[in-house]
Amino acid sequence: MQSSFDLQYIIELMPILIKYLGVTMEMALWGFLFALILSLSLALIRVFKVTFIQHLAALFISFFRGTPLLVQLFILYYGLPQFMPIFIGMDAFTAAIIGLSLHFSAYMAESIRAAILGIDKSQMEACLSIGMTRLQAMKRIILPQAARVATPSLMNYFIDMIKSTSLAFTLGVAEIMAKAQMEASSSFKFFESFLAVALVYWVVVLFFTRIQHLLEKRLNKAY
Amino acid sequence: MIKVTNLSKSFDDLAVLKEISFEVNKGEIVVIIGPSGTGKSTLLRCLNYLEAPTSGSVEIGEICVDAKKHNNKQITQLRKQSSFVFQNYSLFANKTAIENVAESLITVWKTTRNEAQETAKNILIKVGLEDKLNFYPSQLSGGQQQRVGIARAMAAKGEVILFDEPTSALDPEWVEEVLAVMKQLALEKQTMIVVTHEMQFAKEVADRVIFMEGGYIVEQGTPEQIFEHPQHKRTQAFVKRALKR
Numbered sequence: 070m071q072s073s074f075d076l077q078y079i080i081e082l083m084p085i086l087i088k089y090l091g092v093t094m095e096m097a098l099w100g101f102l103f104a105l106i107l108s109l110s111l112a113l114i115r116v117f118k119v120t121f122i123q124h125l126a127a128l129f130i131s132f133f134r135g136t137p138l139l140v141q142l143f144i145l146y147y148g149l150p151q152f153m154p155i156f157i158g159m160d161a162f163t164a165a166i167i168g169l170s171l172h173f174s175a176y177m178a179e180s181i182r183a184a185i186l187g188i189d190k191s192q193m194e195a196c197l198s199i200g201m202t203r204l205q206a207m208k209r210i211i212l213p214q215a216a217r218v219a220t221p222s223l224m225n226y227f228i229d230m231i232k233s234t235s236l237a238f239t240l241g242v243a244e245i246m247a248k249a250q251m252e253a254s255s256s257f258k259f260f261e262s263f264l265a266v267a268l269v270y271w272v273v274v275l276f277f278t279r280i281q282h283l284l285e286k287r288l289n290k291a292y
Numbered sequence: 293m294i295k296v297t298n299l300s301k302s303f304d305d306l307a308v309l310k311e312i313s314f315e316v317n318k319g320e321i322v323v324i325i326g327p328s329g330t331g332k333s334t335l336l337r338c339l340n341y342l343e344a345p346t347s348g349s350v351e352i353g354e355i356c357v358d359a360k361k362h363n364n365k366q367i368t369q370l371r372k373q374s375s376f377v378f379q380n381y382s383l384f385a386n387k388t389a390i391e392n393v394a395e396s397l398i399t400v401w402k403t404t405r406n407e408a409q410e411t412a413k414n415i416l417i418k419v420g421l422e423d424k425l426n427f428y429p430s431q432l433s434g435g436q437q438q439r440v441g442i443a444r445a446m447a448a449k450g451e452v453i454l455f456d457e458p459t460s461a462l463d464p465e466w467v468e469e470v471l472a473v474m475k476q477l478a479l480e481k482q483t484m485i486v487v488t489h490e491m492q493f494a495k496e497v498a499d500r501v502i503f504m505e506g507g508y509i510v511e512q513g514t515p516e517q518i519f520e521h522p523q524h525k526r527t528q529a530f531v532k533r534a535l536k537r
Contacts, residue, residue: 191382194342198376199396199448202368209399210384292386292428 075261082252082265090269092244096162097231100169104230105223107170108177115178116185117203126178133175139236142168146240165237169230177226184219185211217288224281228274235270245269293318293483294339294452299348299359301331301338308334309345310507316452319481323494325518326504327530332487333379335504336454339485340374341367353451372400375445379457381437383429389416389440390425396448415443419473435466442473446482453477455486491534495519503527 114126133141146164150156159167188211196206238247245266253262294316301309308331316322324332337343339350345359352373357366375396384392393412397403403411416425419439429437438458445453455474459467471493477484478497488494494501494515501518503511503526511524519535522528 189382189385191378191380192384195376195378195382195384195444197342197371198340198374198378199444200368200372200400201396205399209395210386213386292430 072258075258078256078258078261079265079268082249082262083269085252086245086248086266086269089243089245089248090273092162092242093231093234093246094273096165096169096234096237096242096244097227099166100173100230100234101227103166103170104174104177104226107174108181111174111178112181112185113207115182130175130178133172134179138168138172138233139239141172142236142240145171161237161240161242165234165240165242169233169237172233173226173230177223180222180226181215181219184215187218188214217291220288221281221285224277224284228277228281231273231277232270293353294485295349295351295356296339297349297351299335299338299345299350301334301343301345308507309338311348312507312509313348314502314509314512316483316485318451319483321478321483321497321499322485322502323498323500323515324485324487324502324504325489325491325494325530325534326510330505331507332504333456336376336456336485336487339454340371340376342376372448373450374452374454375448375450377438377441377445377453377455377458379461381429381434381441381461383437383440383444385429388426388428389421389432389443392429392440393443393447396444401449412443412447415446416440418446418476419443420469433466434462435469438462438466438470439473442470442477446477452483452485455484455488457487457489459488459490489534491519491531503530505530 111126111130114123117123142165145156145168146159146161150159185207192210192214193203193206196210197203201209234244235246237244238250241247249262249266253259256262296315297313299309299312300307312335324335326332334343338345339352341350341357347359349356349358350370351357352370355366355370355373357370384395387395390409390412393415394405394408397408397411398405413422413425416422419442421436421439421443424432424436424440429440432440442453442458458474459470462470467490471490474484474486474493475497486493486498496515498515500512501515502509503518503522503524505526511518511522511527517523518527519531522531
């Protein structure tokens with residue numbers, strides 16, 4: 070049976086979905102914060118070629134870039150508790166944040182590393198020549214410049230992460246995708262429900278794209 | 293004050309420096325000349341371990357570092373004894389002129405920010421950049437950038453300033469202003485080791501000229517000895533060509 074498009078339904082569904090947007094954004098923001106910390110550490114380990122752990126870092130990055138996010142989430146939430154009891158109490162929301170941050174940190178580490186390597190090596194030498202340590206040089210001279218280079222791609226990963234939070238519904242997190250799914254199954258208006266949720270994501274992404282442009286403009290003005 | 297003993301450096305199988313030994317006294321201005329690719333810059337970079345020598349030792353002030361056995365702490369100590377002026381300036385792109393100069397005082401010598409700014413400002417006035425204090429490197433000409441580079445080296449409290457071809461990357465119009473700053477430093481008896489192709493500068497300013505070729509020190513002496521009465525054949529050939537330019 071072919072049903073007619075129900076615009077009214079979409080309009081009514083919007084406020085219901087938006088109520089769950091908070092969960093989505095919470096996952097994205099926490100996930101991004103942890104991913105940022107982790108990726109910076111990974112990038113520094115690789116740039117400084119820290120003995121032995123640099124190989125672990127490379128392995129970590131290879132694994133999390135080489136396997137699908139959905140598979141990683143399943144391993145983390147459904148798989149690990151069977152072997153490691155400490156994961157048994159972990160709720161789906163936490164698992165999703167951990168999974169997202171591990172996954173994205175692998176990608177972000179590579180773009181931070183590339184940004185650091187892109188800064189003229191002679192500035193590091195200049196730091197050393199006046200008696201600074203490599204860590205001081207990194208903190209005060211190299212990273213501030215690398216941050217400017219890396220910002221556009223990191224913002225892209227953030228936007229990508231917002232969209233990827235939709236996978237958390239497969240773990241049972243009650244975010245907007247899960248809500249849309251639920252509404253769709255009860256009303257049978259699948260097209261309208263999923264279109265509605267797509268529109269919400271789209272508007273959020275447009276908002277952050279705008280912020281990205283403003284941020285880049287500001288950073289480029291500095292020097 | 294500076295004592296280099298049997299310093300050698302190889303890149304893989306290529307020996308760039310071969311058992312170099314020399315000393316520099318406090319207040320002395322030493323200019324190193326020689327054909328391109330003879331290890332002059334490498335020698336300078338070995339003096340503060342931007343390049344780690346393969347063997348031999350470098351002693352500046354109280355600090356002596358042996359290539360065969362050293363640790364990171366010794367190297368940082370050694371680097372504090374000298375400062376470096378780079379061919380391509382290598383200024384910190386994210387810092388203004390005054391911040392570039394103040395950086396070592398704040399980060400390495402733990403001076404308060406105000407004091408460091410005051411010192412940096414005075415040094416920049418000295419090199420004639422009082423009106424460029426808050427300019428970023430990208431807003432300065434080559435000559436101005438190199439003067440900031442020298443000011444940064446002056447601020448770093450080293451015993452000796454190492455100059456690695458400080459005017460080679462400059463447009464001809466900016467060379468003089470940079471040499472003028474270096475001459476002023478020489479008048480103040482700042483210990484300097486200068487690698488350069490500016491023979492006129494060497495003649496006028498140097499207390500001692502070292503001629504290097506093929507990884508060796510071929511000959512050294514006063515500018516008069518080297519430029520007017522070179523003993524060694526290779527020095528004669530080089531000086532003749534160099535002064536003709």
